Amino acid sequence: MRIGISTFATDEGITPAALGRAMEERGFESLFLAEHSHIPVRRETPHPMGGDLPRGYYRPVDPFVALGAISSVTTTLRLGTGIALLIQRDVIQTAKEVATLDLISGGRAVFGAGVGWNREEMRNHGTDPRVRGALLDEQLDALRQIWTKDEAEFHGRYVDFDPIFQWPKPVQQPHPPIYVGGNGEPAVRRVAAHGDGWLPNAVREPDQVAGQLALLREYAGDDVPVTATSASAKRLDVLDAYAEAGVDRVTLGLPAVPEADTLRMLDRMAEVPARYR
Incomplete structure (x- = not known):
């Protein structure tokens, strides 16, 4: 089982490049960065995990800029968004x-x-929740x-564009893996229909x-x-259960x-990827 890290990269935390180097040196396989473009001042939608919204939600850097910086100082670390709020983004630019x-x-x-949870944030992007x-x-x-296509087009109810050229194409074939975020039935149905x-x-x-x-097996x-x-x-007991179930990757939460x-935390956590390598 591969072990990665999930976190917010923020302006108050370790810089992305330093984080990426430190993780690769300690044997972590992947890094997944969360995204919020902003947090509305007048927020009505409750945080899904309950309680006050953690400080990191207010201050994340752009995940793609951060992952690009990390790519230049690492060689093996997998670089993921966890999750990108695609519904708040232009799909052509995100591609x-x-x-x-x-x-x-x-x-x-x-x-x-994934679809995200903050309805006020969505609305500020012009997205109907x-x-x-x-x-x-x-x-x-x-x-x-x-x-995957040199002349791509799409005609749906919400996404509609005539044939376009866009390069570069991804290195991975047919494309980078798409991981669908979410915990319930709608998410696993989406995995089956639209994800990898x-x-x-x-x-x-x-x-x-x-x-x-x-739940995943039932639908996907x-x-x-x-x-x-x-x-x-x-919680090595939880990690062991995932390993015994054949899950291919677990990421550990890391505060910003x-x-x-951060380096002290990573030093303590480095025994985890070694345990499952």
């Missing part, structure tokens, strides 16, 4: 950003995408067209792993790669803190 990241990293990009699932479905299909893998939050107890994976079959995100490095604190 170019992902393909460019894949090119400059030598084929190490992983595209994690009521149709965000249908919009994402079309966007994911449109991405495949752009990445599933990116759920890690469960909190080992006896919950089987049920989580059973047995062969879908799973990356369970933001697990606790201290200054460089010295």
